[in-house]
Amino acid sequence: MELSDIDLNLLVLFQRLMQERRVATVAEQMKMSQPGVSNALAKLRRRIGDPLFVRGPGGVVPTPFALRLAEPVSQALATLHAALNPVSGFDPLRAMRTMTIGMTDIGEVVFLPALLERLSREAPGVALNTVRNSSVNLSSEMATGRVDLAIGLLPQLKGGFYQRRLFDQRYVCLFRHGHPLEDAPLTLAAWREAEHLVVVSAGTGHGQVDEWLKRRGVWRQVRLTVPHFMSVGFILQRTDLIATVPERLALQLAIPFSLSLRALPLTLPAAPIHLLWHARAHQDEANRWLRGVVIDLFTDTGTQARKARSAQKKQ
Structure with a gap:
């Protein structure tokens, strides 16, 4: 199959269906009618030669082929988005913006004090906003850029997301x-x-x-x-x-x-705690910088590296 055989909008629709698993939600997001989404999906099915999604409890369920297709499609769309929206660089010392992280109430106690302490030194103009992982549709909020990162045990975030294991919660x-x-x-x-x-x-x-x-x-x-x-x-x-x-x-x-x-x-x-971000933000420099700070502060390897740096300064 050649790329010219596929309408890019069909791949965007496929990605949204992978995230939401509901035709009505995707129709609202893409400002289409539900029959319009169904017709577009039927067109993609004919092009791909696979059902891609079948009816399931409360929505649609991806086929095994759709699950294999999800990650490469998400990465390709993220790369294209980054190419069409180039950034001029991110300077944390000069940046003036608010970034949003999804986390639990435990997360606010465990992560925010050290994270805000670091930001006060390295990015004084960056403010943080938190949302509860359980009270918003993280998949949708992160896909649209309203939430930048999420921290926790979040098995529902699969296709279209990157993750980094931080630690095992004992x-x-x-x-x-x-x-x-x-x-x-x-x-x-x-x-x-x-x-x-x-x-x-x-x-x-x-x-x-x-x-x-x-x-x-x-x-x-x-x-x-x-x-x-x-x-x-x-x-x-x-x-x-x-x-x-x-x-x-x-x-x-x-x-x-x-x-x-x-x-x-x-x-x-032990519960594995991960840092997650959407593929659309994978190349975003501000997101990448904040990810690096979280990883440095809260992974076991990050803790060891900080101790080594501190020991070097004392010598």
């Missing part, structure tokens, strides 16, 4: 200084019998941990359930409740709220 037990468990062995029996504060955080890696415990029949005495992590430090500080939380969050909360953290008496699966 879990620890957190409780107040002076808690009865502080000077006693944290056995599985003691952990189960203590009163627990549980965060029900649907759509996040922490939610998967709770599902893992339920599937394996690990019972615990739940005294309080809350829908987010923002109140965890305040509650633990003044009660005898304990909480199972991500280690990096525990390290941030320990000193301000006078809390102790201990290794869990059972091994929970």
Whole structure:
């Protein structure tokens, strides 16, 4: 097949369908009627010789051939977009703009203090905006450029996205200084019998941990359930409740709220935390710069490199 046989708009439509999986949503985004989208898809099917999408629960499901086609099409469109919209360079010290990152409430505690500290030195004119990964359609928001980066466990972002693994999120037990468990062995029996504060955080890696415990029949005495992590430090500080939380969050909360953290008496699966960006922003210099800062600050290799640089300065 020759490139002249394919209308570029059909490839754009294909990419949107891969991201949204709903004809009505794509029709609205591309300012087309739903029959118009269906007719265009039928034309592309004839050209490609594959159904590409079939009906599924709540929308359409890509065929195996469409899944193989998604990444090269996304990269090709991103390259073309970058070529047609050249940039003159990005100088972080002079830049005046706002960049948006999708993250959870845990992410705001773990990532934002260090990230803002770095930006205040290296990019004082760059402001940050955050959105909840679970409250917006990240695929659409990133495809249109309204969200620049996303951080978290985000398996829904597949075709058309790049990703970089930052770290594996491990879990620890957190409780107040002076808690009865502080000077006693944290056995599985003691952990189960203590009163627990549980965060029900649907759509996040922490939610998967709770599902893992339920599937394996690990019972615990739940005294309080809350829908987010923002109140965890305040509650633990003044009660005898304990909480199972991500280690990096525990390290941030320990000193301000006078809390102790201990290794869990059972091994929970670690959640891989990724940095993700859309193919359309892959060549964008501002996006690339911000990605580099996040990677330097929060990957294990980035942490090691910073320690090495600090040691060299002291010599």
